[in-house]
Amino acid sequence: SQQGEEDPQALSIQEGENATMNCSYKTSINNLQWYRQNSGRGLVHLILIRSNEREKHSGRLRVTLDTSKKSSSLLITASRAADTASYFCATGPHASGGSYIPTFGRGTSLIVHP
């Protein structure tokens, strides 16, 4: 079942601008992950943030997590045309025993114009 929901569904910006995408989820989580998908391709894991973390950085990516609001944001700074892709957040509901099954929202389609 889907848990994470990203917004906006579509985002169009100019190269060099920052892009911010949000993700909301419904149940408690152990961690939240962001993935990137180029058109018609598989997913690339970008970053994982654990429930006891509030912010995490990786290169031009900055992820925040607010467990009280059940939301996360992904910020891409100084965007490039190559950042054009769909971005998904995935949360992991845990079955008994702590198994992780990534479930996804609809994604945010980001277009960066050169």
Add this chain to the structure above:
Amino acid sequence: GAVVSQHPSRVICKSGTSVKIECRSLDFQATTMFWYRQFPKQSLMLMATSNEGSKATYEQGVEKDKFLINHASLTLSTLTVTSAHPEDSSFYICSARAGQRNTEAFFGQGTRLTVV
């Protein structure tokens, strides 16, 4: 990160035939693999979870007799779409997780299935 290879990347088949999609973990042992289906501009919908050596667990609404999943080894899972129908045309993606408590999954490149 770890590498998951999915094959084929594209396949076109005739209605009524069966198609097999392979998902391999190349540099780690995947105790669990997931199969997803994605329609254009939609999210990835989990179809089933397979654990090595046991039967797959299917999500509600997914026909297990139509989408046969086999996870016979720690590095290979297969999804067979049986008696394919044009409505089965979709993008199928597999994912592999190294251990039960591991919280990172790695994804294959996906397979674009077109049934004509």
